[in-house]
Amino acid sequence: MSVTDFDVPFEGTLLKGDHYAGSDSNRILYLHGAGQSSRHGHRLLRGALQQRGLGSTCFDCIGHGDTGGALAQSSVASRTRQARAVAAARALPQPLAVFGASMGAYNAIRMTGSHQVDALVLMVPGVYTPAAYEVPFGPDFSAVIRRERSWADSDAWDILSRFEGRLLVIAAEHDATIPLEIPERLVASATRAAARLLHVVQGAEHNRLWSLLAETPALFDRTVDMVADVVNGGRQ
Numbered sequence: 001m002s003v004t005d006f007d008v009p010f011e012g013t014l015l016k017g018d019h020y021a022g023s024d025s026n027r028i029l030y031l032h033g034a035g036q037s038s039r040h041g042h043r044l045l046r047g048a049l050q051q052r053g054l055g056s057t058c059f060d061c062i063g064h065g066d067t068g069g070a071l072a073q074s075s076v077a078s079r080t081r082q083a084r085a086v087a088a089a090r091a092l093p094q095p096l097a098v099f100g101a102s103m104g105a106y107n108a109i110r111m112t113g114s115h116q117v118d119a120l121v122l123m124v125p126g127v128y129t130p131a132a133y134e135v136p137f138g139p140d141f142s143a144v145i146r147r148e149r150s151w152a153d154s155d156a157w158d159i160l161s162r163f164e165g166r167l168l169v170i171a172a173e174h175d176a177t178i179p180l181e182i183p184e185r186l187v188a189s190a191t192r193a194a195a196r197l198l199h200v201v202q203g204a205e206h207n208r209l210w211s212l213l214a215e216t217p218a219l220f221d222r223t224v225d226m227v228a229d230v231v232n233g234g235r236q
Contacts, residue, residue, distance in 0.1 A: 016066035022055025030058040033102025038065025071137040118165035127156040172204035
C-alpha cells in the first residue's frame with residue numbers, strides 16, 4: 001500500500017501528514033481528535049478504505065503527533081484553519097469526503113461551510129459551543145466546555161441543517177465522553193441530507209471503536225463497507 005508523507009506550512013509551523021493513495025478516489029480528508037490523538041491512531045480504517053480503492057489525507061494538528069508544538073498555540077478554530085490549509089496545499093479534489101473523530105467531527109462539520117462536501121463521516125463526534133471556538137486550548141477552554149451541557153447551543157445543528165450530502169454518524173455504545181444525545185441530534189439536524197444514518201457500535205468505547213470491531217473481522221468489514229458506501233454514494 002502506498003503511503004506518502006508530507007509537510008504543510010501553517011502560521012510558522014510545519015503540519016506533518018500523510019496520504020494513503022487510493023486507486024479510485026483520493027478526496028477523503030480525515031481529521032483526528034483531541035487529547036493524545038494523532039493521525040497514527042486511524043490506520044485501521046484508513047488502511048481498510050485504501051484496500052477498497054479510497055485514498056485519504058490526514059495530518060497531525062498543532063500540539064499532536066509528529067507536528068508537535070504547544071496545544072496553547074492552537075484552538076478549535078485553528079484546527080479548522082489547519083484543515084483548510086492542508087486541503088488547499090494538497091489540492092484535494094472537491095467535493096470532499098470529510099471524516100472527523102471526536103473533536104475532529106466538529107472541524108469536519110465546519111469544513112462544509114468553506115468547501116464542497118458531499119460525504120461526512122463523524123465518529124464519536126464532539127460538538128462545541130461557539131463561545132469555545134476561538135479560545136486557545138488550556139484552562140480557559142476547559143472552563144468553557146466543562147459547563148453543564150455547554151455543547152447544547154452549538155452551531156453544529158444549524159450548520160448540518162443546511163448540509164445536502166450524505167451523513168454517517170458512528171457512535172460508541174459505552175462512550176463516557178460523548179453522550180448519545182449528541183450523535184442522535186446531529187443526525188436529526190441533517191434534515192436536507194441526501195442520506196443520513198446513525199450507527200451505534202455495540203460494546204465500543206470512545207477510544208476503542210475500530211480496534212474493537214477489528215476483533216470480529218466480519219463486523220469490521222461490514223462497518224468499513226458502510227463508510228465506503230457513504231463516500232461512494234452507494235456505488236460499489
